[in-house]
Amino acid sequence: MREEIQLETLLEKVMAELEKKLGREGTSLSKEQATEAVIHAANMHAEDEKTDEPRSLIPSPKWQEGLAELIASTPARIGVWRAGTRPMTKTMLQLRRDHAAAVDAVYGEVSDALLREFDLFTVETRFENTEIYLKRPDLGRIITEQGVKTIKEKCKPKPQVQIVVSDGLSANAIEANLRDVFPALLDSLRSYGLSWGTPFFIKGGRVACMDHIGEILQPEVMVLLIGERPGLVSANSMSAYMCYRPRKGMVESERTVISNIHKGGTPPIEAGAHIGTILSKMLEQKASGVHLII
Structure with missing residues (x-):
């Protein structure tokens, strides 16, 4: 069966198959019969997913086309x-x-295997644990003394571009996207003739740790x-x-962001x-955030 199966559609088809079985064969199903019903429903779902038609559970909408447009326009x-x-x-x-x-x-964690794959060493903020991290955002903005020492020992000082990765509020986001984002970013920097320092990973980081x-x-x-904060x-x-010459005391309007990656x-x-394109423009204009012309 396909890995990405929408729960609501699969559940509907499984229930329909089970009802058919119960109607034909009495009030109980064997384990083999139940399994057969689940597999059949999943296969039916896989066939349905070949079309991109939006789904609605409203039985008789007054404006079918309008509802379809609304459903197609948003994941809400x-x-x-x-x-x-x-x-x-x-x-x-x-x-x-x-x-x-x-x-x-x-509450998840970025795997060590992924960090090794991109040769990212790890430092921590003062967050201590997830519960404190959620209650004290300020502690996620400060690197520990050991972390500061490690950064100074392993990183190239005053790089043109510094790349940092952090779990933030979703370790799953890093697991799901880093393998695509990171190589594409390096390729983009190369195409603009830009150099970068030593990338690393921050555990328990907030945006202002920059x-x-x-x-x-x-x-x-x-x-x-x-x-990002998961929804x-x-x-x-x-x-x-992203920001130009990050420093303590920066305001949020001085940062540029690409979200929903x-x-x-x-x-x-x-x-x-x-x-990579935005970083190149930052270097050209010596600006970021609201002062950057994109």
Whole structure:
């Protein structure tokens, strides 16, 4: 069966198959019969996914075309219908699934294998643990004393471009997108004739940790690839924050950001290439954020 199966559609088909079996063969199913029904429903779903027609659970919409356009225009939960005064079971199951994915993203960790793949060493902020990280954003902006020492020992000082990766609020975002974003970013920098310093990974980082790193390494420009706060549409969304000469005391309007980097948003490879373009313009204009003309 395909890995990416939408829960609500698969559940609907499984229930339909089970009802057919129960109607023909009595009130109980053997394990083999139930398994057969699930497989058959999944195969039917795989065939349905070959079309891009938007789905609606509303039985008889007054304006079918308009509803289809709305559903096709947004990943938000619209046209889900109801059972009496409550949401339908499949809608609630999908909501609980997506909420669980968001929680997993926050409490997950980026794998050591991925960090080794891109030769990223790890430093930490003062966040201590996930619970404190969520309650004390300020601690995610400051690198530990050991981390500062490690950065000074391993990183090239005053690079033209400094690349940093952080789990932020979604480790899953890094796992899902880094393999596409990172190589595309390096290719883009090469195409503009730009050089970069020593990339590394920050565990428990917040966006403003850029400022502390800027004080340590003094790069001309910096990009932070960080996991976004997960939502119920995607738990795998990454952002790329960029700024010219990061330093303590920077305001948010001095940062430039590309957000919603994931399979269903800004394509990771496209984002990596565009990051290089923006960094090049920052160096040309010696500016970032609202002062940058793109």
